[in-house]
Amino acid sequence: MGAFGRNHARVYHSLQQAGSVRLVGVVDPDTSRADSVAHEFGCKAFGSVFQMLTTHSEVQAASVAVPTVLHLEVARSLMEAGVDVLIEKPLAASLAEADELVRVAAEHKRIAQVGHLERFNPAVRATLPVIRKPMFFEVHRLSVFTPRALDVDVVLDLMIHDLDIVLTFVQSQVKEIRAVGLPILSGKVDIANVRVEFESGCVANFTASRVSTERVRKLRFFQEGQYISIDYGRQDVLVFSVGRGEQPSANPQIQVGKPSIVAEEPLLAEIKAFLEAVGSRTDPVVSLEDGRKALALALEILAEIVRHAGRIGVTA
Numbered sequence: 001m002g003a004f005g006r007n008h009a010r011v012y013h014s015l016q017q018a019g020s021v022r023l024v025g026v027v028d029p030d031t032s033r034a035d036s037v038a039h040e041f042g043c044k045a046f047g048s049v050f051q052m053l054t055t056h057s058e059v060q061a062a063s064v065a066v067p068t069v070l071h072l073e074v075a076r077s078l079m080e081a082g083v084d085v086l087i088e089k090p091l092a093a094s095l096a097e098a099d100e101l102v103r104v105a106a107e108h109k110r111i112a113q114v115g116h117l118e119r120f121n122p123a124v125r126a127t128l129p130v131i132r133k134p135m136f137f138e139v140h141r142l143s144v145f146t147p148r149a150l151d152v153d154v155v156l157d158l159m160i161h162d163l164d165i166v167l168t169f170v171q172s173q174v175k176e177i178r179a180v181g182l183p184i185l186s187g188k189v190d191i192a193n194v195r196v197e198f199e200s201g202c203v204a205n206f207t208a209s210r211v212s213t214e215r216v217r218k219l220r221f222f223q224e225g226q227y228i229s230i231d232y233g234r235q236d237v238l239v240f241s242v243g244r245g246e247q248p249s250a251n252p253q254i255q256v257g258k259p260s261i262v263a264e265e266p267l268l269a270e271i272k273a274f275l276e277a278v279g280s281r282t283d284p285v286v287s288l289e290d291g292r293k294a295l296a297l298a299l300e301i302l303a304e305i306v307r308h309a310g311r312i313g314v315t316a
Helices: 002-018 031-041 051-054 068-079 095-107 121-131 154-170 266-280 288-312
Strands: 025-027 045-046 062-064 084-088 110-117 136-142 173-180 189-198 201-209 216-225 226-229 236-243 253-257
Touching: 002 062, 025 051, 031 045, 045 051, 051 068, 051 201, 062 068, 062 266, 068 084, 068 095, 084 266, 095 288, 110 266, 121 226, 121 236, 121 253, 136 154, 154 189, 154 201, 154 216, 154 288, 173 288, 189 236, 189 288, 253 288
Parallel strands: 025 045, 062 084, 084 110, 136 201
Antiparallel strands: 136 216, 173 189, 189 201, 216 226, 226 236, 236 253
16 A cells, blocks of 8 residues: 555545445555555455455455565465456566466466556557557656655666557567666666667667656657657647658648547556456456566666676666
8 A cells, every 4th residue: 555556546446436346455564554545445454465365255356556576476365366466567576476477377367467557548549540660769757756666776667667668569579778777866776778679670769767857758759751749647649740742842741630539547547447357357458478578678678787887887
């Protein structure tokens, strides 16, 4: 029941009011915090997952919003008990742990979705139909410093959102990675710049910072005849298309389009999609395999940051 866990509880509570789900309870080893959230949303408080499972066997689905290093332990215990899970990003602390989650989900036939929230951003959803063959991305995700999520570095905390989106848009294997990053206010990398080249020839530049003086969440990309700009925060997308007249010498004409946006809180859309997958026993929108791909790329980037730091004689 940290900051984001409470948000999950809030959304489940709103869906309960709509009659589509019943919020059984919340879990936190800090029982006073669990009690506070439980009182706010009219459910029960538990000090451990074990206590919840032994007290309420009717639990069918759960959000796992614990620190990343505990994802495997908590999600595995839930899935082994027959509970479907929505696991916050990043999927796990290592690829070995991610693979174990994939194995457990398959063995126990559980629905398991990864919380890559931007997949459910209305601007991203509106962009999917216009994707053809992206060739260049410029991505910025900047945040002011907060003590939240300092158990992971900025690549796993913030950049991984954009890694997942670009992997989804490009649908190509990674060919080369160049990366630099530095710790600024914490013991982990707080700012990073990354260049990823894909086998398709597409190149993506990523900048992520949690020590910025402003909050920016933008993704821009180019494909033949088009430039698309996504503002995650404003949930807005603009499509600039270049066309020419009938004569070859005619000046290019730029048309600006704005795809139709269906406004919805991304977390609400994410949890609704998870519950729909649970109810219909169908594959989730963001699978464990998708989460593993984003994690693998993030870990490769971190390894390259360490190699770069070693070449220039600094600590990453």
